[in-house]
């Protein structure tokens with residue numbers, strides 16, 4: 001492939017990534033260049049290490065998905081510093097320090113009755129680590145601002161003291177780093193990295209459930225940091241006692257400090273959030289429009305932002321002014337388009353790719369476990385995203401009858417209730433499937 005072709009494919013990838021993620025695009029995508037492009041992987045050169053850390057943590061999944069769509073191959077994407085001559089320098093070898101989302105600051109956080117306590121306690125903690133609420137435990141449903149607040153604390157701590165050492169990790173990163181340390185026989189290194197910090201911030205600790213060995217490690221990490229008078233901040237989707245199979249000794253420690261709940265935002269708060277997000281993107285939003293969006297989307301702030309993105313994407317692609325009618329068309333169109341045009345094959349393709357199985361297997365009669373679950377997920381998604389009957393869905397997926405499809409849908413729906421990972425996976429697959437129909 002010629003250099004020109006590579007450049008042009010890369011330009012497509014960036015353009016699509018930009019459309020899918022306008023917020024991050026504004027700050028991070030301008031200076032990217034392609035530095036390596038072979039059959040299996042794409043290396044993307046970034047101006048500095050901070051960009052690499054941020055992009056690796058926040059944009060890799062999107063870039064990978066888009067690169068795979070555009071190239072038609074299962075390529076991987078790596079962000080590297082500079083020209084790529086020194087390639088191999090990935091996030092692993094960078095100095096520690098969390099990659100913070102630039103927009104997740106206290107200034108950009110709208111305070112209302114639903115999140116006032118959580119916000120105030122985060123501010124207090126960031127002003128004097130270890131001295132007020134320790135640990136600080138935030139909980140609430142997905143999309144209500146937990147991650148935003150955790151990043152805001154880190155921004156503020158950094159602003160006040162550049163030398164403060166903070167570790168901000170998702171629970172999964174904690175577990176993965178722990179496992180890697182065991183594999184590499186470097187538990188001491190792992191301990192010294194985590195136990196000596198001024199603040200340890202762990203997002204989504206509900207993922208510790210059913211991770212016995214990691215819970216044990218987490219317990220000792222917690223004690224070491226706490227006994228040193230350092231700060232611990234945690235988030236989860238439910239209060240400590242309601243996290244399934246979390247050891248009692250962890251539950252009790254998580255309750256030692258302050259446990260702050262975040263509720264879904266009120267109508268007024270939602271309006272203010274829409275205004276804030278619009279402002280951040282340099283968009284003009286009338287009161288009427290903000291009220292309209294706030295009425296349409298109620299439970300999840302991420303979806304409020306999604307609505308805003310959809311409206312402005314439609315305005316840009318149709319070169320139409322942003323009016324209330326356009327907003328209505330955009331949001332209603334989103335639902336109508338999605339239900340009318342998605343086919344079972346669209347679903348099967350995305351699911352097959354995700355599980356790395358063959359299309360023909362999903363559509364065939366094999367019953368092995370590795371195929372059964374993806375197939376059930378296809379059935380569930382087909383049921384929720386298309387108007388096909390149970391018989392039609394069964395017909396596309398191995399000639400199953402309608403009771404099998406019904407059974408699969410109920411099973412997945414039930415498991416989704418108790419399994420946040422499955423819930424997140426279904427949301428991600430749905431996003432991938434519907435994305436092509438939005439713009």
Ligand code: ADP
Pocket residue numbers: 104108109110111115140141142143144145146147148149273276301302305
């Ligand atoms: P969670 O971690 O609870 O699932 P996030 O922190 O990821 O939620 O928030 C989802 C999106 O909603 C983010 O873009 C975040 O900036 C935004 N958001 C949530 N709460 C607020 C708020 N009070 N003010 C402004 N933006 C918010």
Ligand code: MG
Pocket residue numbers: 143146147148203204
């Ligand atoms: Mg979060």
